[in-house]
Amino acid sequence: MSQKVLITGANGQLGKELVELFTAKGFEVYGFGRDKMDITNQAQVQEVISTLKPNIIIHSAAHTQVDLAESEPEQAFSINAYGTRNVAVAAEAVGAKLVYVSTDYVFDGTNDEPYNEFSPTSPLGIYGKSKLAGEQFVRDLHSKFFIVRTSWVYGKHGANFVKTMLKLGKERKELSVVDDQRGCPTYTLDLANTILELVGTQKYGVYHVSNSGNCSWYEFAREIFKISEMEVQVNPCTTADFQRPAARPANSVFEHMSIKLNNFNPIRHWREALNSFLKNN
Template sequence: MKILVTGGSGQLGYDVLKEGKRKGFIIQAPSSSEFNVTNEEQVHKYITTFQPDVIVHCAAYTAVDQAEDEVEKTYDINVNGTKYIAIAAKEIDAKLIYISTDYVFEGTGDQPYTENDLPNPIGQYGKTKYEGETIVANHLEKYFIVRISWVFGLNGNNFIKTMLRLSETRDVLNVVGDQVGSPTYTADLAYLLLELAQSEIYGIYHATNEGFCSWSEFAEEIFKQAHKEVTVHSITTEEYPTKAARPKNSRLSKNKIEENGFRRLPKWQDALSRYLTELEEEVKER
């Protein structure tokens, strides 16, 4: 199987590339200079030349707050870029795995969102990702739209790395406690994405590690597992204002994964434990 990964230098793309190589697939993750998603001609040429069986589209504009100011750039990457890839995928009859987000929902209530719930994004990032979903569904039949949340991986910055860095100089931290979701380890997610890639059970999926927590509960578990003496004070979203609104309810139902014969991702606490071990090993290797 030949696989093309966009955004290969990001947290998820990095692990999809790593897992694909481990599985023995022919897999490429071109740099942004070789494959600029906003350059239609370049996208078309690369895809039609390489002729992948599957495209895993991880590349996206994900700076949520900045997206409110850089509206055109966000749209160009998340909407136009996705359209160019979908058109080329259709031309060569490739499967497309489009990585989406919990931000396509408004984030109210306390029940997990299912794949059938109607999206209603509240910010530019979510709006463009949902528009990307619509393009994929309208252009293709052989597609997977995979909504994820709260990702962390070895390659890049994330909440865990931020908490560990702050713990070096702080013993008390204020962390938002009224936004609830599921931390998701990109290594676990990459495994599932490649399982989907080998199937023909197309459609929309929610994929995160099992279990739910708030950001403050996540921080507490990070410090507990990392043996850091840090006190976490839970604060409200209103006490930590950001330019872009955050969904308070990022719970996603993963029942469809199981119903279609795929394995649910492990519990987020287990994923965190394995991730911290990997981080330690990476530091030792330097």
């Protein structure tokens, strides 16, 4: 009998990737966007989940507009904190494994070293604070959870940095890109495959899931144009040159300690993943 998987945020860039992958792997997949299940509506969440009784719930729905969150904190906490609580309570009631997709923004970025899963959290802005509140609800209210923190996500669905660069590269011959923020690009397909691997086990806990290696946004942009064979002059600039409402962590490089200690497959290097994405899409 195939396992039932419920995916929230099924219309998002990761959600769509998850629906495709889990369907291809023979799971009975139920993908929900906000139109079918509003995670902020506790009664609706309970009704949907108690009726379906999924074996696995992958909670990828979120308020992800980092700058907008600064001006609408209540909306961000309603979705990222209380929406996650609603999913966690309903998931626990039916005994489903729960994957909560979180973020590198739970860290302030002041470390010189990469962040492992046991590094102290200290979010800078509303988005990070609301996602961390979601993590806390998952820890408090659920017994079989995977908290998957990820970063710099891109893929074939939705808007993302890679697509933006490709679009700008066609329109301009010169671009300025921030060089004083470092992190780990993450291809949605690799992220989805790692989630698939996690949920087949009982190795619950917190996981940092990104492609291996790290770079600045400037280095990331240069690699995108290099692989795509586009002649674009990329100039490094500083975060201060691009004033945004929300502060960004200067260093959100991940160490994959949990992946390693629990003997999961290492995740390929970001350059290899980017090359695969650009050549195949």
